[in-house]
Amino acid sequence: MIAITRFITAARTSWIVLVVGIAATAAxxxxxGYQSADSAPPVGxxxxxxxxxxxxLQEQFADDDATSGILVFGRESGELSDDDLAAITERTVELGDIALDxxxxxxTVSDDGxxxxxxxxxxxxxxxxxxxxxxxxxxxxxxDGLPDGIIVWFTGAEGFLVDISAVFEGANFVLLGITALVVAVLLIVTYRxxxxxxxxxxxxxxxxxxxGIVARLVADAAGITLDGSVTGILSVLVFGAGTNYALLLIARYRDELRLITDRREAMAIALRGAGPAIIASGSTVALALATLLFGELSGNRSLGLAGAVGILVAMAYALIxxxxxxxxxxxxxxxxxxxxxxxxxxxxxxxxxxxxxxxSRRPVVVAVAGFALLGVFAAGLSTLNIGLAQNDRFIVKPEAVLGQERIAEAFAAGSTAPAVVIVPAGDAEEVLEGVLDVDGVVEARPGPFNDDIAQIDVVLDADPESAESFAIIGELRLALDDLGDGSGLVGGIDAEGLDLRDAQQRDQNLVIPLILVLVLAVLIILLRSxxxxxxxxxxxxxxxxxxxxxxxxxFATVFGFPGVDTNVLLFSFLFLVALGVDYSIFLVTRAKEEVPMLGTSEGMIRALAATGGVITSAGILLAAVFAVLGVLPLITLTQVGVIVCIGVLIDTLLVRTIIVPAMTFIAKDRFWWPRRPELTDAEAAQRGADGQAERMPEPALTA
Structure with a gap:
């Protein structure tokens, strides 16, 4: 490693590193090339x-390659007149030039008109x-040409898809600009x-x-699609982690400049000191993100792949x-x-x-008080409500949501997104009658069919992708087990939402233990403890x-959010644990470095003195960077940003600077068990006592 650090920092070769880096970037x-994401978030x-x-099975029907948008017409108050309906009908003729076939x-006019x-x-x-x-x-x-006072909303499957995609339109540039501004301000404050x-x-x-470029190339090779949400989070990750690594390296470099006259030698020593911590930290985050590749949902896999690649790139630029x-x-x-x-x-x-x-004077009291405070914070979990309906996923309601709410007022809430039941053709009549007995089913009507299968469209009395609609879908699936030959399948938007929720839960149950095992393994290897x-x-x-x-x-009191989206907990856990371990690695590796000279307790105090400032600065910066996700009007990303922001601040200001040192002082040399530190606390205390005795004057002799 000495040869590598000297090559990066030496007067003759540092220019080569810069030129090669610039040339590789340009090449x-x-x-x-650079391409912005032009695909909507996949169902996955x-x-x-x-x-x-x-x-x-629906692919067997002729209109399988079709989707639909729904136009909702109405006045702010009152019924639509005959002239209004005539004008709306005329619009349908003009829309034929855009429509399929x-x-x-x-x-279709509501009963209340x-x-x-x-x-x-x-x-x-x-x-x-x-x-x-x-x-x-x-x-x-x-x-065009509607009577005055008529409002029109575009909603339905296509309307929601367009509005969700609009959230990420230019998102990379917005996030990049605000993130860069936040990082610049905090770096100026940090370095003064x-x-x-x-x-x-x-x-x-x-x-x-x-x-962004490398992640897209790797994703294309793996057959994975990166949408706007993934590339937006990727920028936040790279800026947050990359700046953390830069803060750690520069802080170590500044310390070495006070001890060494040659700045290049100082950087070489700083790189050898901070490099292992940065490599361990970056590798941990990248591996933790890679655990998402084991998930069922393609959206989770795409984030895992892009995030892992981004962290490796950030680490390479920070170290080279x-x-x-x-x-x-x-x-x-x-x-x-x-x-x-x-x-x-x-x-x-x-x-x-x-x-x-x-x-160190009262470590037990401090540790108990610290964990008690964390317990008080965690008590808010009792208010946690997981799950968001389709209409509740936007901070500012877009046109598709407003249209859906108008439909819910005048029609059955699920009329724009009926559930799709696919059954054998011979069972269609029995199933049609049977599903009407399911609680929450408003209407069931025959759909397309062929010699083998038939489709039944089922309207639910619940908002799309709400907890109520998921419950009805579950009851509908149970009822189908006893109708016909029991092979009936339920599809549609609500069924997809339910399957997504269940798949997300399975991914969460798989990935979270993997992250814990992985992080623990990395720490054991790094600390040999x-x-x-x-x-x-x-x-x-x-x-x-x-x-x-x-x-x-x-979320419940200040933001007024109705619940927490299903994937928020997994992403928040991933980012908090993986990135939070960064600070553990920064602190404890420095303590490990000081232990041979000072012992465990004094080594931790020295490590905290050396890294406390940079960890605090890095934590505040990372928290601010994740808070930037709140600029997008999507509740999911706002919730991830808020939880990670709060968690990083807790981790930085309380856990790493108070609770972890307190646990170290309690455990003393056992902290490194089963490895014995090179200098124990007892030996350090004896060394200090010996040094003090040597400095004391000899007592005067008395007669």
Whole structure:
């Protein structure tokens, strides 16, 4: 490793590293190019899901390659007049130029006469931009020439797809811009320098750009689609982790500049000191993200693949490009707080060292109080409500939701998204009568059929993808077991939502234990200890539950969210545990480095003094970066951002700086069990006593 660090930092070769890095970046961009995600988030269910099997059987019908959008017409108050209905009917004729097969059925009017529905058959379009253009054209034609006072909303399957995709339209640029601004401000505050922040921000920005390209190439090779939500989270991950690594390296570099005259030698030593912690940290996060590849849902797999690739790219730029870029400049880069050779040791005066010494006096009291506080935070879990209906997933209600709410007022709530029942053709009549006896079924009508199978459309008395609709789908599936030959399948939007929820739960039950085992294994290998990794893992899991508890209370009281989306807990756990372990690694590896000279207790105090500032800065920065996810009007990403933000702050300000040192002081040398530290606390105390005795004057002799 010494040869590698010298090559990266030496006067003759650091330029080579920079030039090769720039050339490789440019070559990758020219060869692969940059493409924004132009696909909607996929359903991602496995072929074994019942709704997928039902959809596969639907392919036997002629209109399988079709989808539909629903236009909702109505006034703010009052019924639609005959002239209104005539104008709406005229719009259906004009919409024939856009619709599949050139025909749009006449409008359906609600019993109260306040609302008219027009179903527009459409061909399936994979491109998000093409879907958006078609939706705009439909809206324009539908509104053209309507009488004053009539409002039209575009909803249904196509309407929701367009509105969800619109959330991520330009999301990369919005997230990148705000994230870069937040990182720049926090770096300026951290370094108190008008210059230094530019170098790490530029390196991490390039890493984010390249990570997007590399992730897309790897995903294409693996047959995985990256949508806007994945690429948005990827930018947050790369900026957050990459900046954390930069903070750790630069902090170590600044310390070494006070001890060594040659800045290149100082960087080489800093890289050898911080490099193993960064490699261990980045590898842990990348491997934890890779556990999502074992999931059933393709959306989880795409995030796992892209995130793991992004972290590896961020780690490479932090360890190779950033050191070479920093040593090109002199010490003046830190102006006005330039670290001069021989200047006082700021670590010994660190407030974090004083905090550590205070904790060491009463470690049991501090640890109990710390975990009690985490327990109080976690008490908010009692308010946790998991599950969001389709209409509840947006912070600002888009047109599709407003249209769906208008339909729910005038028609059965599930009339725009009926469940699809596929049965053998000979059982169609029996099943049609039987499903009407299921609680929550408003209507059942025959659909397309052939010699083998028949489709029955079932309207539910519940909002699409709500807990009520899932319960009805479950009852419907149970009823089908006793109707006909028992082979009936239930599909449609609500069935897909139920299958997605169940698949997400299975992924969560699989991935969370994998993450815990993986993180524990990495810590055991890194620290060559069993007790320390277990204590660190307990602390980070406790901070996760605390964050979810606080988040649950905030969602219900401050944000007014009706519940927590099904995938929020898995993603929050993944990011918090994987990224939270970063700080454990930064702290404990430094303590391990100090133990041979100072012993366990004094080594932890010294490690806390050395890393407390950078861990706090990194934690605040990472929390702010994840909070940026809240700029998107999608509740799921906002909830992930809020929980991770809270969790990182708890982990940074309480767990890593107070609870972990307290547990170390309680365990003392047993913290490294079964390995014995090179210098035990007892030996360190004796060494200190011996040194004190040598410095004491000899007592005067008395007569």
């Amino acid at each position: 990758l961009f020219v060869a692969a 269910l496995p072929d074994s899901a019942e709704s997928v099997k039902a959809a596969a 050139g025909f749009v059925p006449p409008p 306040t609302t008219a529905l027009v179903v527009v058959p459409l061909s399936i379009e994979d491109s998000v931009s093409a879907q958006a253009e078609r939706a705009d054209e439909i809206r324009t034609v539908a509104a 320098s008008p210059i230094l922040w530019i170098v790490p921000l530029a390196v991490v920005g390039v890493a984010d750009f390249i990570a 490009v950033l050191p070479a870029a920093l040593v090109v400049f002199g010490r003046w880069l830190f102006w006005p707080l330039v670290p001069r050779y021989g200047s006082p040791d700021v670590i010994s005066k660190s407030p974090w060292g004083r905090l550590g010494r205070s904790v 069993l007790l320390a990794p277990l204590l660190l893992l307990v602390a980070v899991v406790a901070s996760f539950f605390s964050a979810v508890g606080i988040g649950s209370v905030l």
